[in-house]
Amino acid sequence: MLHYSTKYLSQKQAYKFLSGSIIPRPIAWVTTMDDAHKIINAAPFSFFNAAAADIPLVTLSILRRNGEVKDTARNILETKELVIHLVNDQVIESMNQTAASLRPDQSEIVVNTIETTASKSVSVPGITAAPIRMEARLHQYVPIKDHEDQIITDLFIVEITDFYFDEIVFDQDNEYILPEVFNPIARLAGNTYAHIDGLFDLTRPD
Secondary structure, three states: OOOOHHHOHHHHHHHHEHHOOOOHHHHOHHHHHEOOOOOOOOOEOOOEEEOOOOOOOEEEEEEEEEOOOHHHHHHHHOOOEEEEEOOOOHHHHHHHHHHOOOHHHHHHHHOOOEEEEOOOOOOOOEEEEOOOOEEEEEEEEEEEEEOOOOOOEEEEEEEEEEEEHHHEEOOOOOOOOHHHHOOEEOOOOOEEEOOOOOOOOOOOOO
16 A cells, blocks of 8 residues: 655645545535625535535535635625535536636626526525525534644535425435436546446445
8 A cells, every 4th residue: 555644745635635535526516695796606616515414414615725715605604695506417517617716706607607596595596407406504614724723624514494406306206316317427536527327225234
């Protein structure tokens, strides 16, 4: 086995090792709103997962760039609202375009002509074409600090208030999401993405 002590790694190496090892990762395509100017921001993040079910909670970790808070993180802190979308082939190109760095006064939704729909529980609109979306409110914020006590990542635990499913990806009788129809895009490392393939069942022991 090749061994690397993390105390000798650069930030780039640490990111490469994490993003290349912890795969595949789900993609949270997030819309938020600037509180002052009502500008809609859209951006994808893959440090994202479920956290609890008694209260439907998910985690969203937004890494800072050179110590600067990103627009999505700033908007969540200001408004406590967001909409999370899951990504498949129908929206992957639009999602990728929203990964570009824009000025805070520019909207990825406007620049890329992405159709949105009004939400029920939050003021932030959702993206119409996404097969699954979840309206959410901030439940807990955890500023992640480095060894010098500087914030390096904004970690959000958010509570889902509303779920939306495209009818073709959802079995209404059994209330199952159909993974083979949903066919979500997974994030790997660098510019690489993947589909879920070769599904199989494995019975858990008692």
